[in-house]
Amino acid sequence: MTTSIAPPRPIPRDPQVDSSLALLADPYRFIATRCREHGSDVFEARLLLRPTLCLTGPEAARLFYDGDRFARSGAAPEALRATLFGEGGVQGLDGERHRHRKALFMRLTAPDAVQALAATVRQAWRRAAAGWTPGQPVVLYDAAREVFTRAVCTWAGVPLPEAEVRQRTRQLSLLFDGAGALGLPHLKARRARHAADAWAHSLVEAVRSEAGAPAHETALTCIAHHRDPDGELLPAPVAAVELLNLLRPTVAVAVYAVLAAHALHQQPGQREALLQATPEDAPMAMACFIHEVRRYYPFFPAVAARTRRSFTWNGYEFPAGRRVLLDLYGTNHDARAWQTPGAFRPERFRPDRRAVERPGSERTGPPEQRPYSFVPQGGGQPSHHHRCPGEGVAESLMKQTLQFLLHELHYTLPPQDLSIDMSRLPALPRDRLVLVPQGAVLR
Ligand code: HEM
Numbered sequence: 001m002t003t004s005i006a007p008p009r010p011i012p013r014d015p016q017v018d019s020s021l022a023l024l025a026d027p028y029r030f031i032a033t034r035c036r037e038h039g040s041d042v043f044e045a046r047l048l049l050r051p052t053l054c055l056t057g058p059e060a061a062r063l064f065y066d067g068d069r070f071a072r073s074g075a076a077p078e079a080l081r082a083t084l085f086g087e088g089g090v091q092g093l094d095g096e097r098h099r100h101r102k103a104l105f106m107r108l109t110a111p112d113a114v115q116a117l118a119a120t121v122r123q124a125w126r127r128a129a130a131g132w133t134p135g136q137p138v139v140l141y142d143a144a145r146e147v148f149t150r151a152v153c154t155w156a157g158v159p160l161p162e163a164e165v166r167q168r169t170r171q172l173s174l175l176f177d178g179a180g181a182l183g184l185p186h187l188k189a190r191r192a193r194h195a196a197d198a199w200a201h202s203l204v205e206a207v208r209s210e211a212g213a214p215a216h217e218t219a220l221t222c223i224a225h226h227r228d229p230d231g232e233l234l235p236a237p238v239a240a241v242e243l244l245n246l247l248r249p250t251v252a253v254a255v256y257a258v259l260a261a262h263a264l265h266q267q268p269g270q271r272e273a274l275l276q277a278t279p280e281d282a283p284m285a286m287a288c289f290i291h292e293v294r295r296y297y298p299f300f301p302a303v304a305a306r307t308r309r310s311f312t313w314n315g316y317e318f319p320a321g322r323r324v325l326l327d328l329y330g331t332n333h334d335a336r337a338w339q340t341p342g343a344f345r346p347e348r349f350r351p352d353r354r355a356v357e358r359p360g361s362e363r364t365g366p367p368e369q370r371p372y373s374f375v376p377q378g379g380g381q382p383s384h385h386h387r388c389p390g391e392g393v394a395e396s397l398m399k400q401t402l403q404f405l406l407h408e409l410h411y412t413l414p415p416q417d418l419s420i421d422m423s424r425l426p427a428l429p430r431d432r433l434v435l436v437p438q439g440a441v442l443r
Pocket residue numbers: 090091092102105109245246249250252253254256299300303304376377378379385386387388389390391393394
């Protein structure tokens with residue numbers, strides 16, 4: 001970050017009157033493509049009825065997470081608050097209220113909690129496969145969403161009668177798979193938000209109406225009894241939103257599970273490399289593969305904030321109160337941070353290669369060393385920035401799924417369209433990855 005003493009230069013502008021349709025047509029590449037055209041890491045466009053500054057790259061990501069210059073309250077578009085996020089949750093908080101609420105999520109996603117969730121997911125995959133018929137196709141995206149819904153509800157202490165599994169899987173899925181669409185799918189996502197809020201609200205009220213301390217602590221009881229810095233219980237609708245902030249994205253890991261399976265079969269040599277890794281190297285090989293899936297494939301295109309005040313950055317004058325989007329997909333593919341960003345190369349995350357760093361060669365190393373260039377789930381530090389607290393959960397559920405596919409399930413891939421639909425939010429293989437279980441379904 002540099003602060004120039006020369007007079008500020010104007011931020012380049014997209015020439016179109018409104019660029020919302022262009023954004024929706026190519027959501028993952030919209031910002032980076034235009035930044036390249038403007039020769040700048042920032043440009044302004046009119047998006048969703050408002051002038052919006054669009055940022056890309058690691059340097060811009062570092063700026064975006066500066067809490068003195070950017071705030072989150074009132075930043076997210078209404079269409080996302082009414083579907084994906086809900087109202088009153090951690091995403092829209094700033095300063096001390098944010099840090100306090102975020103500490104709740106950091107506790108709920110601590111390593112021992114993630115381990116317990118992983119064990120539940122392992123069981124849920126085996127149970128699902130036991131019900132599959134050899135030769136009958138299974139759509140991995142559908143199966144994973146149901147497996148993760150069952151597992152996260154069990155783990156969180158959320159009662160889920162068998163008769164409700166389909167309905168809750170569908171509701172939780174619509175919150176992330178439909179939120180960014182237009183027309184009917186978006187309306188369905190709004191309806192799902194109403195229904196899911198009411199369900200989560202009733203769960204919170206049920207816990208609060210129980211006399212005395214809970215028999216055992218669960219994610220649901222922690223959220224229901226959580227108090228804000230002023231010592232007050234969260235309003236029940238807000239606690240409901242926070243419960244959904246745990247359940248919804250865990251189900252959304254199904255997208256990454258599908259993309260990981262896609263990489264297993266479509267990225268040359270990757271499946272063999274994981275199967276042939278020595279026992280000593282297998283955990284590292286798996287971890288690097290999962291990091292590269294999250295870097296290489298699209299999921300969230302961007303995150304939103306607004307400027308708190310005017311300031312100058314890299315010679316550009318940022319006005320106060322302006323909505324800002326940070327390009328996540330483009331930053332994960334920025335050639336200033338990643339060598340051959342369009343190639344799938346898990347070894348770029350191996351820590352041991354940093355020792356042989358040569359001028360002009362890629363800096364290799366784990367994600368912790370790249371807080372502003374590896375940003376599939378946001379940038380900075382999760383405990384005090386808005387970075388996702390669920391990266392450990394996402395990695396662990398991806399690992400369980402990969403181990404199940406590599407070591408437990410007998411299956412083949414039938415002919416299908418495996419191309420990724422980049423205009424869809426979230427992007428997925430067009431046929432959602434179909435597999436056909438074989439003979440003895442489980443090894
Ligand atoms: C499916 C894979 C996931 C992706 C791609 C993802 C992505 C993201 C992104 C991009 C953000 C916003 C970062 C920012 O605003 O700067 C975020 C925030 C958040 N995520 Fe995730 N996430 C995933 C999984 C999870 C999981 C499994 C959980 C919970 C267990 C979770 C809970 C949250 C919460 C509570 C926030 C808000 C954090 C804050 O505002 O401080 N996410 N996530």
